[in-house]
Amino acid sequence: MVAICARQSVVVQQVADRLSVAQASTDWRQTLETVCPDIVALASPAVLRTEVVEMAADLGCHLLVEKPLATTASQAGHIYQRVRAVGVKHAYAATHCYNPAYVRLKELIQQGMIGQLQEIVVTMGRRHSPPAIMPWSWMLSLEEGGGILNNAGPHLLGILETISGGQLARVMGQCRVLISQAPVVSGLHDHRD
DSSP, rough: OOEESSSSSSHHHHHHHHOSSSSEEHHHHHHHHHHSSEEEEEEGGGGHHHHHHHHHHHHEEEEESSOOOOSHHHHHHHHHHHHHHTTTTTTEEOGGOOOOHHHHHHHHHHTTSOOOOOOOOOOOGGSSSOOOOOOOGGGGGGGTTTTTHHHHHHHHHHHHHHTSSOOOOOOOOOOOOOOOOOOOHHHHHOTTO
């Protein structure tokens, strides 16, 4: 790792020191221009990503982006077209698909032990939601990329692509945020500031 950026200077310096990273900054634009790394790993809230992805791609940096990729399908399509146009590699981290249970399920499907896969219905409920006492964050806002479908959905898609052999024909989803109020806690950075 050659550089790390975050919003809070004290936090980013502590992380950089712990990981022995030479450059720590709160200015991602300057860092991208100065360092121009081979790969950018991006874990910002989805609502803040597009500009970073565009600049990194234009500089020729490959991208590993945390889920969700974007706040809307249109924005995700824009990001996809941009990285394809400049020729960089782009991925999101769908790590659950490597779970041995899902790998085994894929094997059983391929061997015909379960039968031909026709339809998969997934229902996610309150146990996947953040606790009601969680302080406000972007994860509680659909418009900013939060919500259970945006946060757990990409993992489910990775799992479904794995067990189906990448043969998903159609995906539908509906989401809502079940928490209507959340405390604002001092000392916890609010990216809306």
